[in-house]
Amino acid sequence: MTEATTATTTSADGTEKDGARGKGSYINTVAALSIAPSGVGDELSQYVAQAVDVIRDSGLPNETNAMFTNIEGDLDDVLKVVRDATLKLAGQGYRTGVVLKLDIRPGFEGQIHRKAELVDEILRK
Numbered sequence: 292m293t294e295a296t297t298a299t300t301t302s303a304d305g306t307e308k309d310g311a312r313g314k315g316s317y318i319n320t321v322a323a324l325s326i327a328p329s330g331v332g333d334e335l336s337q338y339v340a341q342a343v344d345v346i347r348d349s350g351l352p353n354e355t356n357a358m359f360t361n362i363e364g365d366l367d368d369v370l371k372v373v374r375d376a377t378l379k380l381a382g383q384g385y386r387t388g389v390v391l392k393l394d395i396r397p398g399f400e401g402q403i404h405r406k407a408e409l410v411d412e413i414l415r416k
Contacts, residue, residue, distance in 0.1 A: 318366040319399045321406070323359040323392040326376055328385035338380055345376040352403050359390075363403035366395060 326342040327335045343360055346353050349372045351364040362369050373391060381387040396402060 320366040325390040342376040
């Protein structure tokens with residue numbers, strides 16, 4: 292039998308939603324991820340693009356900048372995408388380095404953009 296709990300989720304616009312959640316409930320996670328092969332030369336963009344393509348195809352909210360790709364979703368979904376993107380390169384025989392930072396914040400959604408918005412709001416004051 293699944294144990295149900297009541298969870299409050301805060302969306303990006305600050306509204307709260309209550310709902311029954313069972314075990315394995317949604318655990319919001321924002322990941323900063325960098326995946327790159329070793330020993331392939333000075334320019335890594337063609338390899339990084341392969342990993343980013345997997346991330347974008349996942350359907351999870353994401354954004355890519357000069358150093359990392361940020362992903363947001365349920366912890367299990369984010370970790371699956373990290374694995375799949377890593378294996379895109381490692382599966383081709385490349386020694387592959389992964390840098391991963393996770394911000395796990397149960398009860399929240401839409402944080403991939405909200406975090407930057409909060410900093411901007413503070414700076415405007």
